[in-house]
Amino acid sequence: MNDHLEIMRQVAHGMNQGSPQARALGFETVSLEHATAVMKVPYSDKLVGDPDTGVIAGGVVTTLLDHCCGQAAHAALDTFKYIATLDLRIDYMRAAEPGKDIFAKAHCFKVTKNVAFVRAVAYDADPDDPVAAATAAFMLDSSAGKKPGANFKPPRTPA
Amino acid sequence: MSAIDDELQALLERIPYAQFLGVRAELAGDEMTAILPFGEHLVGNPTLPAIHGGVLGAFMEMTALAQLSIKEGQARQPRVIDVSIEYLRSGRPLTTYARAEIKKVGRRIANVHVEAWQEQRAAPIAALRGHFLVTPTEKPAK
Numbered sequence: 001m002n003d004h005l006e007i008m009r010q011v012a013h014g015m016n017q018g019s020p021q022a023r024a025l026g027f028e029t030v031s032l033e034h035a036t037a038v039m040k041v042p043y044s045d046k047l048v049g050d051p052d053t054g055v056i057a058g059g060v061v062t063t064l065l066d067h068c069c070g071q072a073a074h075a076a077l078d079t080f081k082y083i084a085t086l087d088l089r090i091d092y093m094r095a096a097e098p099g100k101d102i103f104a105k106a107h108c109f110k111v112t113k114n115v116a117f118v119r120a121v122a123y124d125a126d127p128d129d130p131v132a133a134a135t136a137a138f139m140l141d142s143s144a145g146k147k148p149g150a151n152f153k154p155p156r157t158p159a
Numbered sequence: 160m161s162a163i164d165d166e167l168q169a170l171l172e173r174i175p176y177a178q179f180l181g182v183r184a185e186l187a188g189d190e191m192t193a194i195l196p197f198g199e200h201l202v203g204n205p206t207l208p209a210i211h212g213g214v215l216g217a218f219m220e221m222t223a224l225a226q227l228s229i230k231e232g233q234a235r236q237p238r239v240i241d242v243s244i245e246y247l248r249s250g251r252p253l254t255t256y257a258r259a260e261i262k263k264v265g266r267r268i269a270n271v272h273v274e275a276w277q278e279q280r281a282a283p284i285a286a287l288r289g290h291f292l293v294t295p296t297e298k299p300a301k
Contacts, residue, residue, distance in 0.1 A: 018205055019203050019211065020199050020201070020203075021200060021202055021203050022211075045175060047175065047176050047179060048174070048176060049175075056176075057174070058220055058239050059213070059216065059221060060217070062217050062242075063211060063212075063213025066211070066212045066213035067213060084212070084293075085244075085246050086245075086257055087243065087244065087246065088216060089241070089242070089244070090241060090242050090244075092238075092239045092240060103169045112168075142203075143206070143207065145236075152252065
């Protein structure tokens, strides 16, 4: 079990480095336990959404929550599977403090054959005083049958 | 270019995160189309490759905020209360477009629906429904 967690931690780290958007935002996985992930996005001037106040854009928090929920879902699975966000609901409670890093803590509380269900909060100091909260559902095995580079080709059946 | 278009372009240029993503916008009357040209830095899954779901959410959120600013003017700078994002298709390495439909603007709350698509308008890749606070913000008494 511990070996499995260690592998999942390496996968999480690899996904932060190998995902260009995660790398561009500077995402780090702070901790990864079974079905639970904590991530951080460092404060950066280029991510500001309100130039008058210096508050980080809501979209950055959206991406952090999506990514962190995904890592919690991965950490809840026994074997590695590709996953894709099905839906993501976010409540914004307050503006993040300008200059502070933002954290997200996600817990995958249920995995079924096809879907993983995850809840998360984003915070700058205290998880009990969240910036935002999220509920997400992920499809498991989302890339089943898709080969690398599949998205370069147009979809087989037109909509 | 209309005054409202100038304002929109100035707004996007002023927001560092909009520049980071590379968001542009075009106006047809009072209807805006937000445009997100593909960039390598937007990719979440490098194997397929697919645009990060968070980026699509952020892009649609920004589309809703910008469309509200156009409709309501700068005096009512909207703030996000909640969003619900539905992912319909994988975001391919192509330009993504989004349009927002303001369903209702009340005294305090606006309800906005957004759809994002790539090659076919009729085959959206993601949708967002959100509530936004449009009460004029009071300056904090600090």
